Amino acid sequence: MDKILLQTVWLVPFYSLIGGLLAVPWSPGIIRKTGPRPAGYVNLVMTFCSFVHCVLAFPATENHPPQEIFIPWLSTAGLDLSIALEISSISVGALIVITGLNFLAQIFAIGYMEMDWGWGRFYSLLGLFEAGLCALVLCNNLFFSYVILEILTLGTYLLVGLWFSQPLVVTGARDAFLTKRVGDLFLLMGVLGLWTLAGTWNYTDLEIWARTAKVDPTIITLVCLALIAGPMGKCAQFPLHLWLDEAMEGPVPSTILRNSVVVASGAWVLIKLQPVFSLSTVVSSAMVAIGTVTAIGGSLIAIAQIDIKRCLSYSVSAYMGLVFIAVGTEQDEAALLLVLTHALSAALLVMSTGGIIWNSITQDITQLGGLWSRRPISGLAFIVGTLGLIGFPPLGSFWALFKLADGLWSTHPWLVGIIIVINGLTAFSLTREFALIFGGKPTQMSERSPEAHWPMVLPMVILLGFVLHLPLVLQSLSLLPNWANLNKDVALLLVWSSIFGCSIAGVIYLGNIPKPIRLPWQGLQDLLAYDFYTPKLYKITIIFGVAQLAKFADIIDRFVVDGIVNLVGLFSLIGGEGLKYSTTGQTQFYALTILLGVGVLGAWVTWPFWGVQFLDLIF
16 A cells, blocks of 8 residues: 555645635635635645655555656757656655645644635645745756746745735835845856756766766856755855845745745755766855855844844745855755755744734734743643754754764864854854743733644644654664764753853843943944845845846837837838829839839849949940
């Protein structure tokens, strides 16, 4: 039975796609009598079917090599495009994570969007999103991965802009879409350029080709730089990181997926293309540099934020920066483990804070406080999510960070120091957020902020239990290191950095130190608070350049293109008026005009021949 389910696991994206399509009639209000709620229940059932299918099929992947399925799509003029699907333990495991998190997010949405008018549209878009993510995981072809990423970009735009009557939502959706489009444009260039070099888009064939490939270093560097631009946008890496912050204007249930598995879509493609990136040392160094800058910058910016969503969004960018470092240093297994552990803990943190956003007056963490006595379940979920995201044994991210640091211990020791610093900053940032929200005494804004109702608490508790038991799952899959060979130096550094970050934040924000906390240098304070002035840099560079280019194009259109068209029209008008006054009504005059025209045309056609004859007569 499990083998049959494994062979048909490629049908999983269709479950969610069917659920999304069935929800469409409720979206524009075609079905009114039942209300929009059946749209959510239909999606919930289809997502549950997807999850059960994947869970039952997963045991069949044990000790079995990856299977490939080819679906013919287009074959013409020497171009053979087949949809290649890879079914392996990694891909099926990723399907379990995607469908499981989406199932919990949909239950959470039942409570969060209980009275929302966009219920049907929201659930139909969630179905599209899940189908795209599942298809991306199974896809073994770079070209079709690019197509799926484009669909996910559109889905992000539609989900973020769900409440399109609010100006900030419209701006956030637009900025998220356009920022991603910048990376997607370069990614398309890289996809087309890679075809000319390798002659294939199949990930397996690309890996084989990269082992013996002899290509021009400059060309492969340019192609690979274009290829990493797409994942930079998807993973919210500097300088394409602002979209994730803007996308927080969307509904919290969609943020659960966005902060966990949607940002990992770019990381998935990045990991798949790692053998190609290894052909260029420049690209590998560029990925490490991008990841380092984003991880350190994102962690520092998160500390200076006062909005609940913004604190978490920059922590996500920082963690994805670690994935870039892992891929740039050829630590693929560590990168996959980072993606897995981050997805679960990040989703739990969003659920914990989502209930606070739902029934609180403000999202400003400096105006909250004392919620531990009113929201113990949310507070406990936030603690577990925080510990699951930093180097705190025995939870999941400790092993992911340990695997990455241990792999770099002998080759890139300075990167181990970067990882330790980022872990300490993340621990400080999340502990600060917990202390400001749940610690201290209740404030005027948090006096009436009880725990959310059961549709929002139930998925939070389920995910909390899974984050706690993730080490047992990793142990059963033989993904944890042997205790006898454990690098104790790396483990102690991770643990102490976590303790140090949590302790310093606890002393500052739970103690009697006057708040708000300010750095001794106002310039540094503003630098962190205003996101390293990245929005202003955008305005004076990209936005200014596009605006000037648009003005130049407008001038060309009005004075050159329109001028030529108007000139032709003027000559036509003058010619027509002239012919009007030359009309006499005499047949012989018309015949003479036609004869003169034919004569001029004949002379023009035969002029080269008569010109040669004339020159021969002269000379």
